[in-house]
Amino acid sequence: MESLSFPQFEARNSQVSVALFRNVANSGALKLRIISASTTEGDLGEAEREAVKFAFVDARLITSKLHLETAIYQAILADSQGALRTRTVHSEILYLLNPTHNITEAIRRYGVSETSTDVIVVRVDSPDVTPDEVQKKMETVVEATISPFGELENVTDWASIKRYYKLNGEVVIKEAAKNPPKEHAIIDEIVTSSVAMKSVMG
Amino acid sequence: MSSSTASARLLASSSLISQGAEAKVYKGTLTPGGVPIVLKYRFKKTYRHDSLDATLTKARVAGEARALLRCLRSGVNVPGIRMVDASEGILGIEWIEGNSVKHLLPSGAAEDVDGDEEVPTGLHAYTLEDYGLSADTLMGLIGVEIAKMHLADIIHGDLTTSNMMVRKASSQLVLIDFGLSYHSTLVEDKAVDLYVLERAFASTHPDSEPMFASVLSAYGKQVGKEWPALRRRLDEVRLRGRKRSMVG
Incomplete structure (x- = not known):
């Protein structure tokens, strides 16, 4: 698990933990648990919401660490300005990753689903919670072990990303098609920049 | 800006590298120890009415971001x-x-006193040779990059040799500062963009005519069939200047 600090944000949002889980066994059940947690009432609901208070991101659609961190930064920034388009800073990350303004679509594409085997788990929290505690909480909900983030390069599904971002028609992508590392670098820059400027996308 | 916002604290942790009439430019990081980024801050203009200022600032930040993304999608080398x-x-x-192209070309940055240049890079002043480029190759790179941008119907609006950089790692030419850019398909706007650069060359670098000729020849090859019309229009613009006559 990796930790990032953002001292410019208020304490409750200034510590971010990110972990890549591979070979996740319970993604379908996890998705159902997140859905039911959002509608359960009373103390049980509170406890369930706390247990799944993460962004669960399908790792196939992430091109690089910078791509993910950009979405995290813009999500916390939106929260700090009272400008969230979704209910929580965690769901905002999924919203920002998707190129359209459709929240349901963002969660369906970028969130955890029955077919997800590689899941990136993100927690935005206060520095009072130690990294060990966060990691334990992650490992309690996700049935898998944490892999080094560098393994992301074996997971990224470039074809889907090109489709979602409508990049197949772009000349620069076609020209680089025979050189995958170059093509991937171009796509990574386009999607990272798209996430960064989503608030002014128009 | 109130000092209590996250972005105000971000700027406070960054270092100012240049200041213009429209914006201040900082070097900073989003997270301690992270990769450096450039922060372009369009500060509040007290000479404008508050709500007008807010609207204009927002629109200009949005416009610049959109132009950059459009360039990226079209394969124009610009910062992400x-x-x-x-x-x-x-x-x-x-x-x-x-380094900026201005810095790398003869007698550009050497007597630069207007403070409109990047921070000194240390003891060693970089030259074209450090990048493995000849002046002529560099002119070709400039022509190709501007042509790619114009093919995407983006007008830079402020083409100068200070607004072009050469990447240290790849010797790639990168266009920067899209603060005055806009979208247009008009031959007129593209010709004026080129004319502005020609004037900038002439006023910044001595004996620049052959250099600018190489820029244009590379530009022409890259834009293809639109080039004859563009060249004719550039000749017209040269005769009358950047502004069209308001008469008639």
């Missing part, structure tokens, strides 16, 4: 976008390690 806070007037972009 790293963060946007339109309500505070801040655009965070990729830090390009390298």
